[in-house]
Amino acid sequence: MNATLFALALFDGISYAALVFLVAVGLTLIFGVLRVLNVAHGSFYALGAYTTASIGSAIFAASFAPWLAFPLMLIAAIGVGILVGGPIEKLLLSRIYEMEDVLQILVTFAVFMILEDAQRLIWGVQPLFEATALNALGTIEVLGITYTVYQLIFLPIVAVAVLVALRVGLRRTLTGRLITAVTEDREAATSIGIDAEKVYLITFMVGASLAAFGGALASATTSVVPGMGADMIVLSFAVVATAGLGNIEGAALTALLIGLGRSFAVYLWPEVEVLVPYLIMLFVLLVRPQGLFGMPDARKI
Amino acid sequence: MIQSLRLLIPALALVVVALIPVFAPTTQVLLTLALAKSLAVLGVIVLLQAGQVSFGHALYFAVAAYTATFVGKVMGGGEIVVTLLAGAVAAGTVSVVVGLFVTRYRHIFFGMLNLALSMIFFSFLEKFYFVTGGSDGLSVARPTVIGLSLERGPFEAVLFYGSLGLVAAALFLTDRFLHSSIGQMMRAIKTNEVRLEYLGISARHVLLIGYVVSAVLCGLGGALMATAQGIVTPEYAWWIRSGEFVFIAILGGAGSIGGAVAGALIYESVRTYAAAFAADIWQMVLGFILLVIILFAPKGIMGIFQGLQPRAGSSRTRGGTKVEPAE
Numbered sequence: 001m002n003a004t005l006f007a008l009a010l011f012d013g014i015s016y017a018a019l020v021f022l023v024a025v026g027l028t029l030i031f032g033v034l035r036v037l038n039v040a041h042g043s044f045y046a047l048g049a050y051t052t053a054s055i056g057s058a059i060f061a062a063s064f065a066p067w068l069a070f071p072l073m074l075i076a077a078i079g080v081g082i083l084v085g086g087p088i089e090k091l092l093l094s095r096i097y098e099m100e101d102v103l104q105i106l107v108t109f110a111v112f113m114i115l116e117d118a119q120r121l122i123w124g125v126q127p128l129f130e131a132t133a134l135n136a137l138g139t140i141e142v143l144g145i146t147y148t149v150y151q152l153i154f155l156p157i158v159a160v161a162v163l164v165a166l167r168v169g170l171r172r173t174l175t176g177r178l179i180t181a182v183t184e185d186r187e188a189a190t191s192i193g194i195d196a197e198k199v200y201l202i203t204f205m206v207g208a209s210l211a212a213f214g215g216a217l218a219s220a221t222t223s224v225v226p227g228m229g230a231d232m233i234v235l236s237f238a239v240v241a242t243a244g245l246g247n248i249e250g251a252a253l254t255a256l257l258i259g260l261g262r263s264f265a266v267y268l269w270p271e272v273e274v275l276v277p278y279l280i281m282l283f284v285l286l287v288r289p290q291g292l293f294g295m296p297d298a299r300k301i
Numbered sequence: 302m303i304q305s306l307r308l309l310i311p312a313l314a315l316v317v318v319a320l321i322p323v324f325a326p327t328t329q330v331l332l333t334l335a336l337a338k339s340l341a342v343l344g345v346i347v348l349l350q351a352g353q354v355s356f357g358h359a360l361y362f363a364v365a366a367y368t369a370t371f372v373g374k375v376m377g378g379g380e381i382v383v384t385l386l387a388g389a390v391a392a393g394t395v396s397v398v399v400g401l402f403v404t405r406y407r408h409i410f411f412g413m414l415n416l417a418l419s420m421i422f423f424s425f426l427e428k429f430y431f432v433t434g435g436s437d438g439l440s441v442a443r444p445t446v447i448g449l450s451l452e453r454g455p456f457e458a459v460l461f462y463g464s465l466g467l468v469a470a471a472l473f474l475t476d477r478f479l480h481s482s483i484g485q486m487m488r489a490i491k492t493n494e495v496r497l498e499y500l501g502i503s504a505r506h507v508l509l510i511g512y513v514v515s516a517v518l519c520g521l522g523g524a525l526m527a528t529a530q531g532i533v534t535p536e537y538a539w540w541i542r543s544g545e546f547v548f549i550a551i552l553g554g555a556g557s558i559g560g561a562v563a564g565a566l567i568y569e570s571v572r573t574y575a576a577a578f579a580a581d582i583w584q585m586v587l588g589f590i591l592l593v594i595i596l597f598a599p600k601g602i603m604g605i606f607q608g609l610q611p612r613a614g615s616s617r618t619r620g621g622t623k624v625e626p627a628e
Contacts, residue, residue: 117583120581121581237413272428280419
């Protein structure tokens with residue numbers, strides 16, 4: 001493997017990890033607070049991508065300025081989080097918090113099935129492609145490789161910004177502190193007057209928006225096809241489980257680990273590319289069952 | 302009285318299923334596929350008794366299906382008894398190795414590790430196409446039945462009634478297993494594992510036995526499915542298929558082994574007819590059904606069925622017909 005290939009694999013891995021992180025961090029945030037593993041998370045990713053790509057094609061065909069692609073992504077992501085995520089939590093998930101985890105996962109699995117078909121009904125099966133944002137930022141030459149600024153610089157900056165915003169938001173703002181309190185101990189938080197239901201709703205909408213934001217950003221780099229949500233959900237599960245469920249900083253490092261592992265596999269041993277995330281997860285869980293950054297649970301007698 | 306009733310209702314149900322193709326011959330293949338799936342669902346239900354759910358049991362479904370195919374290829378067509386046995390044995394063997402380490406985990410981690418392993422196998426099937434035929438899969442030659450080569454028509458009939466017999470036997474044996482002391486211990490894992498350990502019983506050991514039993518059931522279903530469909534594809538190991546097994550288990554009623562068959566028959570019928578009438582939205586239809594079942598009838602179809610029976614009947618069944626999930 002020469003230096004050029006090494007750099008290429010590195011760049012691919014970093015830009016890919018940035019996208020995976022956004023989806024995985026939403027998943028881990030939702031799990032941390034609601035204690036529900038949200039299978040429908042992949043659908044939010046796909047919905048974010050579809051919404052951005054279809055609105056983008058429409059407004060750029062009407063020759064609006066290309067920079068509008070960036071606010072569009074943010075608006076589409078927040079829109080999906082509030083308009084799709086909100087009702088799902090309010091009408092469905094709020095009824096199932098007392099159930100066994102198997103049933104909770106199955107409820108989100110049912111939502112996933114419904115949303116998959118809904119996408120097909122709305123957008124059809126033809127791939128969408130909308131790369132205005134990617135082209136708007138142009139390319140850059142690093143170490144003799146020409147790479148898009150969007151993937152090499154913009155995506156990692158967004159991912160780091162989200163990580164910092166989440167950290168600061170959870171520790172410094174009132175809403176963030178309320179979320180942390182409910183995560184720590186729901187009963188105690190409720191007893192001092194925190195509205196846990198509202199916290200759950202807000203967390204779920206934020207988590208869903210993050211996944212949709214990941215999809216919106218991804219829509220500029222790849223074609224938007226049916227099934228993209230299913231692939232992403234399994235991958236982000238692997239990231240979250242490897243990091244330790246509910247761990248935000250861990251999700252960032254693990255996304256990087258798995259992203260890099262995958263992109264190096266593409267160049268070194270392409271057959272195992274899809275396997276890398278699972279192999280990493282398997283190996284980590286063998287050695288540390290609670291994940292890289294997780295804490296072991298206390299046993300209840 | 303109770304004993305005879307316990308056997309009468311399932312026996313009647315089996316006779317009804319056996320008679321369906323006589324009146325509606327086109328349903329025979331559909332029913333065979335549903336029966337094959339019900340074996341796999343039965344496997345998932347065994348694990349659910351211990352409160353564990355595997356999102357990767359399609360692994361054993363696929364391992365057995367591919368083993369049966371390869372054994373058939375080596376034997377030049379093969380004998381159905383041998384290919385099915387080979388599939389079940391292969392699934393059992395793999396599950397001992399995998400089980401030794403996944404039984405250290407519980408709940409979501411248990412489910413996710415199983416998922417990871419099944420996805421690894423899925424990728425292997427897709428990527429190593431020179432062995433496995435890649436995403437096109439492999440075709441399965443029609444095996445002989447106890448030495449006889451049959452034409453397509455008679456073979457499908459034999460396969461259907463053979464599957465029915467197999468399912469009946471599997472239901473009976475699983476019922477025995479869940480009522481044995483190992484079965485009771487599995488339920489204790491769900492209620493309180495630490496107490497079980499305090500009694501001097503290794504929960505991991507108990508769970509491993511349950512895991513292997515469930516994998517063998519899944520394997521039998523997979524091998525049967527491959528023979529009935531005449532083709533195996535990597536899709537056999539895909540996570541959606543594992544999800545489907547769990548789905549059917551909940552649809553039928555996770556606490557009852559009869560629910561596996563009832564659930565699989567209803568699921569396959571809905572899927573086939575929904576796919577015919579509403580090709581674009583059948584997943585959506587299934588999703589809504591699942592939501593309704595979980596929110597309004599958490600004991601599944603079997604629970605609804607029991608609710609319809611008169612009070613006296615329901616108190617009688619509590620004597621032991623149904624394996625109630627321990628809360």
